[in-house]
Amino acid sequence: MSNRMWGGRYESAPAAIMEEINASIGFDQKLWRQDIRGSLAHVAMLAATGIVTKSDAKAIAQGLQSVAKEIESGTFTFSRALEDIHMNVESRLADLIGPPAGRLHTGRSRNDQVALDMRLWVRDTVDELGVQIAELQTALAEKAAQHADAIMPGFTHLQSAQPTTFGHHLLAYVEMLGRDASRFADARKRMNECPLGAAALCGTSFPIDRHMTAKELGFDRPTANSLDSVGDRDFALEALSAASICAMHLSRFAEEIVLWTTPQFGFVKLSDKFTTGSSIMPQKRNPDAAELVRGKTGRVVGALNALLIVMKGLPLTYGKDMQEDKEGVFDALSTLSLCLAATTGMVRDMEPQLETMKAAAGVGYATATDLADWLVRTLKTPFREAHHITGRIVGLASARGVGLEDLSLAEMQGVDPRITRDVFAVLGVEKSVKSRLSYGGTAPANVKKQAQRWLKALAKPKK
Numbered sequence: 490m491s492n493r494m495w496g497g498r499y500e501s502a503p504a505a506i507m508e509e510i511n512a513s514i515g516f517d518q519k520l521w522r523q524d525i526r527g528s529l530a531h532v533a534m535l536a537a538t539g540i541v542t543k544s545d546a547k548a549i550a551q552g553l554q555s556v557a558k559e560i561e562s563g564t565f566t567f568s569r570a571l572e573d574i575h576m577n578v579e580s581r582l583a584d585l586i587g588p589p590a591g592r593l594h595t596g597r598s599r600n601d602q603v604a605l606d607m608r609l610w611v612r613d614t615v616d617e618l619g620v621q622i623a624e625l626q627t628a629l630a631e632k633a634a635q636h637a638d639a640i641m642p643g644f645t646h647l648q649s650a651q652p653t654t655f656g657h658h659l660l661a662y663v664e665m666l667g668r669d670a671s672r673f674a675d676a677r678k679r680m681n682e683c684p685l686g687a688a689a690l691c692g693t694s695f696p697i698d699r700h701m702t703a704k705e706l707g708f709d710r711p712t713a714n715s716l717d718s719v720g721d722r723d724f725a726l727e728a729l730s731a732a733s734i735c736a737m738h739l740s741r742f743a744e745e746i747v748l749w750t751t752p753q754f755g756f757v758k759l760s761d762k763f764t765t766g767s768s769i770m771p772q773k774r775n776p777d778a779a780e781l782v783r784g785k786t787g788r789v790v791g792a793l794n795a796l797l798i799v800m801k802g803l804p805l806t807y808g809k810d811m812q813e814d815k816e817g818v819f820d821a822l823s824t825l826s827l828c829l830a831a832t833t834g835m836v837r838d839m840e841p842q843l844e845t846m847k848a849a850a851g852v853g854y855a856t857a858t859d860l861a862d863w864l865v866r867t868l869k870t871p872f873r874e875a876h877h878i879t880g881r882i883v884g885l886a887s888a889r890g891v892g893l894e895d896l897s898l899a900e901m902q903g904v905d906p907r908i909t910r911d912v913f914a915v916l917g918v919e920k921s922v923k924s925r926l927s928y929g930g931t932a933p934a935n936v937k938k939q940a941q942r943w944l945k946a947l948a949k950p951k952k
Contacts, residue, residue: 513574513812514571516815519610520574520815521557527706528578531597532550535592535595537701538695538696538697539696540696548586549590555585597685597693607814607815611680614826616677619670623947625829626667626947630660632837636841637656639841648853649854650855651855651859652850652931653922653931657936662738663943675727678709680724681709683702683710683712684712685711686699687712688715689719717805717806719807726793728822732792732793733821736786746759746779756846759774759776778831789825792817792821856917861876863911863912864878867909882901
């Protein structure tokens with residue numbers, strides 16, 4: 490038999506393989522709250538404009554609320570034969586209230602209905618992700634404030650470069666996450682237009698009030714072009730783009746946690762809560778939570794690539810290809826949510842190994858730049874010449890196997906006789922970090938101010 494929801498044109502049921510490739514109820518049932526919310530707004534508008542009677546609208550609204558209760562309680566039966574969440578809900582509504590259910594779909598199509606449901610779901614999820622990002626930023630900023638003066642090596646090329654502080658390093662991720670939050674907020678503004686009422690692709694001849702439904706559903710306005718309304722998935726692409734960048738940031742931090750927890754680095758410790766053991770090596774404590782955050786980033790980025798490829802060759806307006814947006818979006822944003830939660834947990838759990846980090850900060854002649862800067866500042870030496878002099882002094886210290894601060898004044902003067910004993914005031918990791926007071930620099934005083942600035946900003950209620 491044909492599908493009773495749309496099968497007037499058809500005399501037989503679809504082939505089994507057609508049902509297999511066509512049905513989306515296995516994954517789009519996740520949209521049930523958004524679908525029912527959109528239908529409630531739509532039927533309220535139909536009644537307000539006189540398109541359906543108030544009695545029919547009341548019956549439909551009550552029926553939809555009953556359907557919602559059934560799904561919430563787990564007693565609702567989803568049918569693959571009905572393809573998707575929209576037709577499953579409408580079919581059950583017809584079972585509950587009879588003929589009035591058939592009036593619900595007046596002035597709309599599954600095309601604008603699914604565009605609405607997806608926008609609502611993505612918008613809801615973006616709001617939740619914003620809260621999670623702020624929680625992670627808060628955890629990082631709190632730990633940064635606590636360890637504003639904890640010295641550690643700063644790296645370029647993963648080679649010791651200059652001393653920095655653990656607090657300053659953590660605040661770098663707070664800044665990254667701040668940009669992530671901003672990208673999600675920007676994407677939310679652009680997606681906050683309501684496609685409901687665009688119908689199949691050209692609008693409708695019924696005197697609907699799209700501004701009413703848009704307001705009811707919390708949108709800023711209705712979309713302005715019906716073709717674009719049903720053919721657009723930019724809102725999902727932008728959310729996936731922001732999610733991919735955010736996941737990449739989490740992956741970079743996860744990679745550092747993996748390195749820092751090795752015996753070779755030994756910069757931080759994670760407890761049993763965020764590590765696992767080995768089935769054969771009893772001494773192992775593996776940073777699996779960090780490794781999984783790093784690995785799951787590929788799923789998020791992959792979802793963005795997949796949807797871009799789906800959309801790149803589609804003529805206007807809707808094509809069933811666009812059904813492929815859902816699984817990737819659902820998985821990617823849910824994965825990011827999990828990664829944010831795991832990273833927040835690791836940040837709160839980690840214990841920096843202060844002496845190990847400080848000792849590592851002095852390895853590799855990390856204060857060489859401080860020496861070069863002293864030559865420029867005190868002796869008025871051109872920087873390129875100072876760079877050359879410092880390089881010769883580093884070579885001398887390396888040959889002797891000592892740090893720069895362990896060289897004698899006479900040894901340094903053997904390279905440049907103008908050097909005075911004052912040079913020792915800038916050699917040493919504590920002196921190095923304290924001296925970097927330029928805005929955004931690593932000085933502990935700066936770190937404390939920046940951490941407090943972020944904590945104050947994150948504590949403000951969002952408007």
